[in-house]
Amino acid sequence: MSYCVHCGVELDDRENMCPLCRTPVIDPWRVENAGLKPEVRLSSEQPEKTFNKRLFVLLVGVLLLIPLLTVVIVNLATTHTLTWALYVLGSEICFWAVFILPINRSGRTPYLYIAVDTIVVALLLFMIYLENRETGWFFPLALPVTCMSGFVVGLLFVIWRSKRTLKIRKTGWSVLVIACLLVALDLTITHYIKAAVNLTWSWYAALPLLVISIVLLAVSFNRRACEWLRKNLFM
Amino acid sequence: MTEQRKTKDRQTQSSVPAVDWFRLDNAAKIYPPARSRYWSPMFRLSADLSEEIDTELLKSALGHTLARLPSFSCRLRKGFFWYYLERVEGAPDILPDVSNPMTYFNVKENKNFLFRVRCCGSKLAVEFFHVVTDGSGGMTFLLTLIAEYVRLRYGVTVPQSGHVLSCDDPPKAEEYEDSFLKYARKETMSRGERPAYHLPGAAMPPFEVSYISGAVPTELLQRAARERDASVTEFITALLIQIIAELQTAERSRAKRKMPVKVSVPVDLRRFYPTKTLRNFSSYVNPGIETRLGEHSLEEILVQVKSFMKSQITEKQLNARFSENVATERIRILRATPLFVKDPLLKAFYNMQGDRYVSTTLSNLGLVEVPEELRRYVKQLEFVLGPSKKKGCLSTCVSYAGNTRFVFTRTFEGAQIEREFFCRLVKLGIPVKIESNRR
Numbered sequence: 001m002s003y004c005v006h007c008g009v010e011l012d013d014r015e016n017m018c019p020l021c022r023t024p025v026i027d028p029w030r031v032e033n034a035g036l037k038p039e040v041r042l043s044s045e046q047p048e049k050t051f052n053k054r055l056f057v058l059l060v061g062v063l064l065l066i067p068l069l070t071v072v073i074v075n076l077a078t079t080h081t082l083t084w085a086l087y088v089l090g091s092e093i094c095f096w097a098v099f100i101l102p103i104n105r106s107g108r109t110p111y112l113y114i115a116v117d118t119i120v121v122a123l124l125l126f127m128i129y130l131e132n133r134e135t136g137w138f139f140p141l142a143l144p145v146t147c148m149s150g151f152v153v154g155l156l157f158v159i160w161r162s163k164r165t166l167k168i169r170k171t172g173w174s175v176l177v178i179a180c181l182l183v184a185l186d187l188t189i190t191h192y193i194k195a196a197v198n199l200t201w202s203w204y205a206a207l208p209l210l211v212i213s214i215v216l217l218a219v220s221f222n223r224r225a226c227e228w229l230r231k232n233l234f235m
Numbered sequence: 236m237t238e239q240r241k242t243k244d245r246q247t248q249s250s251v252p253a254v255d256w257f258r259l260d261n262a263a264k265i266y267p268p269a270r271s272r273y274w275s276p277m278f279r280l281s282a283d284l285s286e287e288i289d290t291e292l293l294k295s296a297l298g299h300t301l302a303r304l305p306s307f308s309c310r311l312r313k314g315f316f317w318y319y320l321e322r323v324e325g326a327p328d329i330l331p332d333v334s335n336p337m338t339y340f341n342v343k344e345n346k347n348f349l350f351r352v353r354c355c356g357s358k359l360a361v362e363f364f365h366v367v368t369d370g371s372g373g374m375t376f377l378l379t380l381i382a383e384y385v386r387l388r389y390g391v392t393v394p395q396s397g398h399v400l401s402c403d404d405p406p407k408a409e410e411y412e413d414s415f416l417k418y419a420r421k422e423t424m425s426r427g428e429r430p431a432y433h434l435p436g437a438a439m440p441p442f443e444v445s446y447i448s449g450a451v452p453t454e455l456l457q458r459a460a461r462e463r464d465a466s467v468t469e470f471i472t473a474l475l476i477q478i479i480a481e482l483q484t485a486e487r488s489r490a491k492r493k494m495p496v497k498v499s500v501p502v503d504l505r506r507f508y509p510t511k512t513l514r515n516f517s518s519y520v521n522p523g524i525e526t527r528l529g530e531h532s533l534e535e536i537l538v539q540v541k542s543f544m545k546s547q548i549t550e551k552q553l554n555a556r557f558s559e560n561v562a563t564e565r566i567r568i569l570r571a572t573p574l575f576v577k578d579p580l581l582k583a584f585y586n587m588q589g590d591r592y593v594s595t596t597l598s599n600l601g602l603v604e605v606p607e608e609l610r611r612y613v614k615q616l617e618f619v620l621g622p623s624k625k626k627g628c629l630s631t632c633v634s635y636a637g638n639t640r641f642v643f644t645r646t647f648e649g650a651q652i653e654r655e656f657f658c659r660l661v662k663l664g665i666p667v668k669i670e671s672n673r674r
Contacts, residue, residue: 007654008661012670019447019671020654042334046442047341
């Protein structure tokens, strides 16, 4: 039992100083008298630092509206119709969908955003195509390339989100998917330019990638090779 | 009655149809817009039990208590015009105690429940968001929970009396009625008052708070009050006013030196009406002194406080005060305003007006009586107010088992009011035992 020499109040045995005047408690018998239960130290509760995603998304939205409104007004004032302002509109929607929308995601899968991004990019290209139809490039070239790219990004997410697969195997599958994408791109572009189905430039990139992916996948299925790599290449 | 039979009965009773949602009561309406990440209007009731608490049994007791008191099993939802409370199933987790309770409250982390149960050794604490209940309703919840825990742990059935309700009884509709609406009349009274003096101070960092509690023998405190022909509440209110008025003289600003010193004293309206509600049903009075008229002795302050409280704490006065709030709530244009417009306006109103008219708060829960069967297991009770937005210091007291426990909540550095308050009690011959959370 201790008393504060300044305040005259009795202090709880766990107090090291008077909470009222901060005078230290000096009790030479304290250690000998400490037949008390050990004190449970209570931790202090602090909230996790959070980033106000909603506010950020809203703020960026408002910021994007300013240049958009400016170009729309200028475009309408000069040409009395919307022409080049549509490019700004499309680009801003693209920027919003690709970079800003995923920031506000809460528990949703990324596949929805990949699908949205693919559709938005395709729509932007289609809008440009409507202004520029001479060569008919949208349906044979732009749309398949956009869809293929979206599909491959989705596939890469599927590969890297699987929790049980080894990293080396994930890398092997990813390299293989990229090699396939290059081949598909080559076929689409060649078909559009030359109206023929054959491979031109993609050989040079796809073949080494194919070899790398086969090596990685083969190693990933061999436990001893895996262990050897881990032992020698850890960082 | 066997345990099996009782469980069966409880299951049958819990199937009594209860309302799935209800409107916020009149006092609670301001709290959801006013809260923020850094502040939630909360209070905490805790009890020291005779033995270490078995958390598994406590979980079961909590489940039974929530089935009995469904007004506590609710979450806060946004309607288009007002917030409302919606029933939720299950029970919140039992959390470990912390040194800075009530500084941060995220309902999502608490399974959306608007109260938290904390447990550390033999100490059981429940922290309530003020939207759900007031001090009296909170005490009923805590003591009912403890009674149920004691029944499960020791097999002792605590009879229903006062704040203790039996978990074997079904929920009652009158326990979650909005008594403000029920008893409000047409006659209202304006709340116009002069802004009060606020003690200055350096704010503590966010999520830090100081709780200093002092336990004094109730008998000696009552004797000191009786000697001055006052009640305990009147006496300690006068003491607080005197301390703040003395600290005000050190104020540099002349305008601030002339502001009145007032203490907000909550009044339980259940004393005046035949209600059994466990939701908010309290009002407040703000006794104080005009310090610009000169230095006041404790006796002079007591005369003012006593006459003020005698004239203000009457059914008619209190009714007119809360009827004014109910009338405001009923204004058609306010009702028809969407919540997304009302929300920031109410927040701004609370920030500007909420704490403007009082220097501090003294909430006295009074003498808590519990049945003899429960007294063996409950060593002491404590009542703590969460930090205030503007008032640097708040105080509470509750009397139980021969001790009155004061707790000062402070978010400003220093402990001037607390030190003066307890030192004056010591000088009056009342021994004080001090404890704090900032060791």
